[in-house]
Amino acid sequence: MSVRPAAVLSAPATAAAAPLPVLGRDVLVPLVTGGEVTYAALDYAASAPALQRVWDDVAAYAPYYGSVHRGAGYLSQLSTDLFEASRATVAEFLGCRPDDQVVFTRSTTDSLNLLAAVVPEGTQVYVFETEHHASLLPWRGTDVTYLAAPRTPRQAVDSLRSALAGCDPERPALVCVTGASNVTGELWPVRELAAAAHEHGARIVLDAAQLAPHHPLDVAGLDVDWVAFSGHKLYAPFGSGVLAGRADWLQDAEPYLAGGGASRRVARRADGGVDVEWHTTAARHEAGSPNVIGVYSIASACRALTDAGFDRLVEREQHLVARVRAGLAEVPEVTVLSLFGDDAPRVGVISFVVQGWNSSHFAAALSAEYGIGVRDGLFCAHPLVRTLLGTEPQDPGECGAPDAEPGELPQPSAGGTPISLRSLNAIRVSFGAGTPDEHIDRFLGAVRELVRDGAQWNYRTEDGRCVPARD
Numbered sequence: 001m002s003v004r005p006a007a008v009l010s011a012p013a014t015a016a017a018a019p020l021p022v023l024g025r026d027v028l029v030p031l032v033t034g035g036e037v038t039y040a041a042l043d044y045a046a047s048a049p050a051l052q053r054v055w056d057d058v059a060a061y062a063p064y065y066g067s068v069h070r071g072a073g074y075l076s077q078l079s080t081d082l083f084e085a086s087r088a089t090v091a092e093f094l095g096c097r098p099d100d101q102v103v104f105t106r107s108t109t110d111s112l113n114l115l116a117a118v119v120p121e122g123t124q125v126y127v128f129e130t131e132h133h134a135s136l137l138p139w140r141g142t143d144v145t146y147l148a149a150p151r152t153p154r155q156a157v158d159s160l161r162s163a164l165a166g167c168d169p170e171r172p173a174l175v176c177v178t179g180a181s182n183v184t185g186e187l188w189p190v191r192e193l194a195a196a197a198h199e200h201g202a203r204i205v206l207d208a209a210q211l212a213p214h215h216p217l218d219v220a221g222l223d224v225d226w227v228a229f230s231g232h233k234l235y236a237p238f239g240s241g242v243l244a245g246r247a248d249w250l251q252d253a254e255p256y257l258a259g260g261g262a263s264r265r266v267a268r269r270a271d272g273g274v275d276v277e278w279h280t281t282a283a284r285h286e287a288g289s290p291n292v293i294g295v296y297s298i299a300s301a302c303r304a305l306t307d308a309g310f311d312r313l314v315e316r317e318q319h320l321v322a323r324v325r326a327g328l329a330e331v332p333e334v335t336v337l338s339l340f341g342d343d344a345p346r347v348g349v350i351s352f353v354v355q356g357w358n359s360s361h362f363a364a365a366l367s368a369e370y371g372i373g374v375r376d377g378l379f380c381a382h383p384l385v386r387t388l389l390g391t392e393p394q395d396p397g398e399c400g401a402p403d404a405e406p407g408e409l410p411q412p413s414a415g416g417t418p419i420s421l422r423s424l425n426a427i428r429v430s431f432g433a434g435t436p437d438e439h440i441d442r443f444l445g446a447v448r449e450l451v452r453d454g455a456q457w458n459y460r461t462e463d464g465r466c467v468p469a470r471d
Helices: 052-064 074-094 108-118 153-164 190-199 248-252 292-308 310-329 359-370 382-389 437-453
Strands: 028-030 036-038 101-105 124-128 143-147 173-178 203-207 226-230 241-245 263-268 274-278 334-336 349-354 375-377 426-430 459-462 465-468
Touching: 052 074, 052 292, 074 101, 074 241, 074 292, 101 108, 108 203, 108 226, 108 241, 108 248, 124 153, 143 153, 153 173, 153 190, 173 190, 190 203, 292 310, 310 334, 310 349, 310 437, 349 359, 349 382, 349 437, 359 375, 359 426, 359 437, 359 459, 359 465, 382 426
Parallel strands: 124 143, 124 173, 173 203, 203 226
Antiparallel strands: 028 036, 101 241, 226 241, 263 274, 334 349, 349 426, 375 426, 459 465
């Protein structure tokens, strides 16, 4: 039976405006130079603001919250209904196969660590060094091959094929690859990589943390075995994530977490021990009280993006990408980082360095003097960023230039020292369905002004961050 009250259901969406309404769109922030300005959130790749519709859905449901599964009360039944309906919504959004499982986790990182915990013993794992640390690091205890950064999509496929040709056919193999880089925004040839993996009997997991918010996903069409993503990048920042895909490895392994909800039956043995029968459904890896609100928010975001017309959102975002790239190209001191080249398709994630500037100083000035939030650093993808910058693993990547006092700008040498020798980290601007045109215009204007005129304020390094100096 249905126990869902009308108040909890999402109202049918009307034609979506561009951009989609998000929380925080009217927040005012102070400027060190005086006055206030509407905050320009251009750090979507780290965490996207909640869609207004998601927030409205969560607020409508919150009074009806109850613990899911086995509860006899009305609110428990309603919450269970919403929880399982959300699973079906996410499966549809991802284009999952009928027998795929959707497991709710805390994040992309949690999802990939879950998969790493259930791979069969002896599994050979293949990962490009260009991955986010969430994809690069979970495979401890397995036989891992790290593939060098490819410089073209074709090279990525060829490199994987070459590596898989040497794998042991008697042992399982798994490839982990991103759908869109969290550093350059470039799209990876997922379908071709999946085909290469399957040609050699390997499976493939897609890190879609940066892809799912920007492009429609089709697990069956891409022929990937699993996909992982986070709610907080999909305009649903309420602490949940997803691992979706083939059920067999998940069913055959011990639960990722042992506890209530994952167990079907627990009984004492005559010898004093305990026998446990674990669930074979997604609940096997969802021990404990689930984050119902987080799960429901993801489902709400999936519906909102679908109802808005994902193709329309992609078209608008590509317009913004073109504007940002064209605007940065007009500033000779700016170098945009790219793995596959200028013509590579990409989502709204762009990293760059500025000649004569420490990246952390530049990002701090954007925030303090213009009310623009971007990110600086190595973006939890240290090997990739250092490859793009041409720096060494032992080089620092934090705020503060090695050849400048705190708060001063590192200056280029008279001989034109390579950018890589001055830029130990980078600046990343990222945007999406909630980004208004004004934020892009303000960002490009700020870049031009900072490069031309310099910062209006003094900055210092405090607690590892560049911050405005106190009066």
